[in-house]
Amino acid sequence: MSKTSAVARRVLATAAFVALVASLTTSPALGDEPGTEGPTTGPDGAPPPVSVEPEAEDGALADSGLRQIHADWLAGETDLPDVVDDAIRVEVVHDPGVTDIGAALASVGATDIVTLTDELSVATVAVASLPDAELLPGIGYLRLPVLVAPPVDPGVGVLPDDPGRLPGVPAEPSPQRLAPGPAEIGYYGDDILKRVRTAGWHKAKYTGKGVKIGIVDYFSGVHWDYAYSYKDLPKRPTGVFCSFNGTTCTDSVFWNQGSHGVSVAEAIHDVAPGAKLYLATVSTTEDLRRAIDYFASKGVKIVSRSLAAQFDGPGDGSSGPSVDLLNYAVKKGMLWVNSAGNHGVRNTYVSSAGRTVYYGGYWRGTWTDQDEDGWMEFSDPRGNVLPSEMMTSYCNAWIQGLRWNDWGTNRTDYDLYVYAWRSGSWQAVGSSANRQQSGPEVSPIEIPANLTCSGNEEIRFAIWKHHDGNGTANDTLELMVNGLMWDYVSNAGSAGQPYADSKNAGGISVGAVNVSTGVIAEYSSRGPLNDGRKKPDVSAASEFTSVSASDFRFTGTSAGAPVVSGVAALILQKNPKWKPATLGKYLRSTANRDRGAKGTDNVYGSGEIRMPLINTKKPKVSGTKRVGKKLKIIAPKWSESGVKVKYQWLRNGKKIKGATSKTYKLRTADRGKRISVKATASKSTYKTVSAASAKTSKIKKK
Structure with a gap:
């Protein structure tokens, strides 16, 4: 075997x-x-x-x-x-900073020794030598590798009959099945685009073009091909990676029978059709570290992960292999987007x-x-x-x-x-x-x-x-x-699973809202975390149409995370020099609308992800740059129609009192100064945004 x-x-x-x-x-x-x-x-x-x-x-x-x-x-x-050839792959928890772990393990015959973090290594150890290896100086203990990915489609929502204290519990009803539609972009996933409001960004040519997104999940070739036939995915991803317990998979990444990872890719492609997709399937911390390195070698800037993981730390975002790996990815320039979990x-x-x-x-x-x-x-x-x-x-x-x-x-x-x-x-x-x-x-x-x-x-x-x-x-x-x-289940603290508990500004955990109503899903995990922090970071559309998903609807926080990943790609295309922390801050502060309790809360996070207005053409100043002459504005353009615009004229970047019309008559005080104008746009349910013109040359005397 x-x-x-x-x-x-x-x-x-x-x-x-x-x-x-x-x-x-x-x-x-x-x-x-x-x-x-x-x-x-x-x-x-x-x-x-x-x-x-x-x-x-x-x-x-x-x-x-x-x-x-x-x-x-x-x-x-x-x-x-x-166990293969009387040996087994194990994780080795050791003292931080120890430099001779490899030599110590080799002394008991261990092979393929890899250091993952300051306190965790992996090695292949003969089963007979396991107790001896655990007694080596500097080693705390050996353990079976922590698993960073659950089985796909575990049957959430299907409850068995309880032959004991509880009466029989019926299965959760399935979403209404949709009839297949025309083979064109937009039939599946159109509800995401309307909810997230991507049309204006797409019209302005922001499609995620040039941005590379890595997806950690499981993938079915049959489902991928089906989604491609409806033009909801490219024919093939740009690149793939697969590793189990430190060993590269012998088969293609497209070996799984579930639709989960393909639905994630489809959601990203709907929101950011210009982005390039890289797929990775992994099982352990070691495999995920290898996948991160693979993504980094390809220039991936966003990691989308809609999976759970076994506990590996205190759940406060301070320590544990999951914390270390997420921080490692962010240091390599990748925003990490993770589902908050369906534990509500x-x-x-x-x-x-x-x-x-x-x-x-x-x-x-x-x-x-x-x-x-x-x-x-x-x-x-x-x-x-x-x-x-x-x-x-x-x-x-x-x-x-x-x-x-x-x-x-x-x-x-x-x-x-x-x-x-x-x-x-x-x-x-x-x-x-x-x-x-x-x-x-x-x-x-x-x-x-x-x-x-x-x-x-x-x-x-x-x-x-x-x-x-x-x-x-x-x-x-x-x-x-x-x-x-x-029966004995809780809401508070349910958002504390690994990779969703990050303190890193470049890590985003995502809750789920109904795509039609914007109301949080009951199952969406909630904070506070063990250290009191509010989670999730944001929430996003879920339960939307998807040609690859079972019953043609993709549900759960698994669906919300790729929506945020796609949105991040649009924003990164517009701001290609942004670091993960800057991009994460923008998603938390600007690319969302407050929901629930005012401000950040433990249900919606900082709000529901919705695209903000963007300025597609900056305002310009025209006219003679001389005292006594009148300047006028060449109006800016925005990503949406029906925008109300207010103007403010500026002298050397500072407000000119009372100068708020579309024209401005130059004054003696403007002589030798540079004039510009700031346009502030507003629209109902959108956050107010501003755009400034370039400064004029220095104003001359009469």
């Missing part, structure tokens, strides 16, 4: 990462010190979890996924995920008992264990449901992780268990039990890498406290999935 196909099993086949664990049937003894054994009872009366990992002895691997793989390899298993709370239905059931992709809360059995109790923030030790979801909900805010020393150690409903009872089908107590480098994050469920099978999450550490009193926990959980 090739490296590409091995990692693809973990990344793309389903959100259930496969491991052969069914043969382990004893209750776990997960502790690595006295008094910290694993649970001997299950949550909410469920049976104790079937062991899905070996006991963690002193010196055992801190990452439970690697610990499981190592134990299975020792037990003689031969078909293990990501939505109503699904009202039960026969009159109870409203809520669902979303995010939960946030504090540690609560009133019955003191070691299992955390989830509480409904709306008071509709009694506390429960289990959170309901389904297997296709790609798990981004459990994270808590204990990033200091002596961290609280929580474990995440996953149950599935089978044959009338709950059975444990996976867990993540990293050992935060083994060292300060082990992040307070748990991501199950060994689920044995599949498809729309219903699952439930349960959180076990393995070790008190410095106590639970100040711990805030977050659980996030790319998909759906229900």
Whole structure:
């Protein structure tokens, strides 16, 4: 089996990462010190979890996924995920600034060693040598590579029946299917152009021409060709890149069956038809770093990414591989546009008992264990449901992780268990039990890498406290999935996924508004983030027509991000010397209209992206440049009709009091000075803009 196909099993086949664990049937003894054994009872009366990992002895691997793989390899298993020729690609978390990590890893036989950031490297290590590698000086711990891209089309909106506490939940209705239209530009995506108001910019020849945009996603050749047949995409992208777990893909980038990435490209092409498109498909942090380097080598100036990622940092935009990579791209001159996520709370239905059931992709809360059995109790923030030790979801909900805010020393150690409903009872089908107590480098994050469920099978999450550490009193926990959980879900903080949490002015996170109404979508993720910052940065049109999308509509914040990317291309064509931070500031301040609460808020960000007026022909001053003579304005032109214009005459760049008509009679005070005029245009729902003429030669005496 090739490296590409091995990692693809973990990344793309389903959100259930496969491991052969069914043969382990004893209750776990997960502790690595006295008094910290694993649970001997299950949550909410469920049976104790079937062991899905070996006991963690002193010196055992801190990452439970690697610990499981190592134990299975020792037990003689031969078909293990990501293991090729008895070796596996791992991420190495190490002390910052250490210069001999490569030499240290090489001493235990590691190969293909690559440094990604000051604190993260990757290497291929023999499975037998994993424990030895983790004990090397300067190395904190080894872990399975964090995944930066979820499976495409995970079934968001389709809820399975709940055989337990909840009644059956119907599937979310699909958008109305559109009939295929004429093969001409504008039938699909025309609603974007009207909403974003690109017509005036296109008429002024701003189409993104000369701007290169990189798209990180998954792509189907069939969908691309179909969109091309309707002239909604070029025949082929300008360039492509594909890498899985550090290995270049052997097949074309067009291997996926989903329409997601093609719909992203189509939206960009609708808004910026003159831009050149570069495509990249990746799976890990290492792959994304390689893609950024590829984009930089091609002169890409905008990166559009409409994907989620597993937790890799505190979610405050300050640290973690995702923060480092985004900053790396911005330093290379690229604006980074990322979807904020579809983790917002939505109503699904009202039960026969009159109870409203809520669902979303995010939960946030504090540690609560009133019955003191070691299992955390989830509480409904709306008071509709009694506390429960289990959170309901389904297997296709790609798990981004459990994270808590204990990033200091002596961290609280929580474990995440996953149950599935089978044959009338709950059975444990996976867990993540990293050992935060083994060292300060082990992040307070748990991501199950060994689920044995599949498809729309219903699952439930349960959180076990393995070790008190410095106590639970100040711990805030977050659980996030790319998909759906229900009942115990939250809005505030749901915009804190990796790459969307950036503090960098050259990074933009995008929420979703309905293309017809401009109203925020219920699912659109919201702030504040863990450090109190407001997110998303902006919001943009979504739920618009798309020939490549299922049901011919592209929805989610995945749709909003490429709209912003296309808008950025138009602006960058007009201002080609702008740096990412300048472009990002313009998108946040000028190329949008305030929505929701006045000013920047945690729902719409600074506002909905809408193209501003632009001056297509500057005003000019004509007439004799002599005291006593009259100057007049040759009127400017604007990107839209129906514009109201006010004028202000200027003397050496400063206002001339009362000089606001279309003509100006030169005065004695103007002698030896240079005169110009500023035109200020306004139109309802547009932000006011100004344009100034060139200064005249010096005014002569009579």
